[in-house]
Amino acid sequence: MAFTGVTEKKLLEYHKIYEQIYEDPFIPLYKVARNINIARSIVFRYAKEMYESSILQGPFISLKPAENRHQYAHFLVVDDPFSVYRWFEGFPGVISRSLTAGAWNVLVICDQLMDVSALEGVNNCIVKEVKGVTHLSKVSGVDWDESIQEMKSAPAPEEKFILYEEGPELLWKEPEWTLFDQFKYNIRKKTLPVLKKVGIRYEQYQEWVSQLPEVALVQPAFFPLQQKNYFFFDFLFQSEYHKGLTNVLGMLPSTCYFFSVREYLLARLSFVDKKQRDDLYLVIKELVKKGYITRWFQAMVIFSGE
Structure with a gap:
């Protein structure tokens, strides 16, 4: 390649x-x-x-919403995005943040709904709502042109479906949260050195792992041309057809990230050059014509972090 x-x-x-x-x-x-x-x-x-x-990453652990635990996504338009992005680093309750350029310029995900009017320099909030679990697409092939042709031939949507599910009440205590923090970016990393470092018994780890399917998705990411070579764009689609939309966009030959924000679907998609970008935009326009998408916003991802 x-x-x-x-x-x-x-x-x-x-x-x-x-x-x-x-x-x-x-x-x-x-x-x-x-x-x-x-x-x-x-x-x-x-x-x-x-x-x-960085062709293969993870598997990552993505927690499902629960009765006693939710995450909230805030798509902010701010005066000084880099300063606001840095300001959120280490901020209590912040789970992740992204610096972007486009319809919004800072994306913040945290464990409670923020009063953005109290934040200095915030001009607008495109959307702020409860966030669904993050889904990673299953990459079914590595050929870009074949994937685009399959996406273009997708039929009109049929079943209305919002990509949101809640798991059972999350009753984790300190050991379980410690394990999550240690393994959330790669569940496959060597187990025994981690357990020795944090002082948790292997039997506790096994029990925690056995419960993960109920409360989380555990999925790897795949970037056949190495992650560093891709441009990442976030698309916020208003749609009643989240499942159909993820099925079509998930045909791309690199991992796509999806999560719901009420009736909106966030799709983080990637490509390596202008030709692929143009191909992707043509597909999105076709999906609008077919009725998958009511309206959409976009932003280029510059940085992401905790």
Whole structure:
């Protein structure tokens, strides 16, 4: 491939490894090797290469909303976005923040709804609502042009569906939250050194892992041309067809991030050049014509962090 120097054959084998981890985030690599019929030593080497080059990331833990725990997304228009972005660093209750350029310039996700009128320099808030769990698309192929053709041929939407679900009441105590903080960016990292560092028994870890499917999604990300080579854009779509929209946009050959904000769907999509950008915009215009999207806003992602 032009960006990475990886051959097409090797990239397809990378993708097979990723697919196995997407289906089972905890699958041992020796089982991956057996399932895809590639030598164990090669699978171990490829997995290491993928992580080192940011082709493969995670699996990440994304918590579902619960009766006793919600997150709120705020799409802000501010006078000095970089200063506001930095100001939110380490701010109590802030879960994540993004510096962007477009219809909004700061996205803040926190554990309570903010009174943005009390924040200095805030001119407008495009949307501020409860946030759904973050879904990562399953990348089904690595060819851009094939993916775009599939997206263009998508039929008109049928079933109205808002991408929001609540899990059971989250009754975690300090050990569970400690485990979450340690493993939220990669559930596959070596377990025993982490448990030794934080003083948690392996049996406690096993019990916590067994409960994760009820309260969270655990999903890897895949960027076949390495994450550093992509431009990321956030699209905020007003739509009654979240499920259909994620199915179509999720055909892109790199991981897409989705979460609901009431009737809106946030889609973080990526591409590597102007040609791909233009292709994507044509697809979005087609989706508007087909009725998937009522209206939409967009912003280019500059930085993201906690």
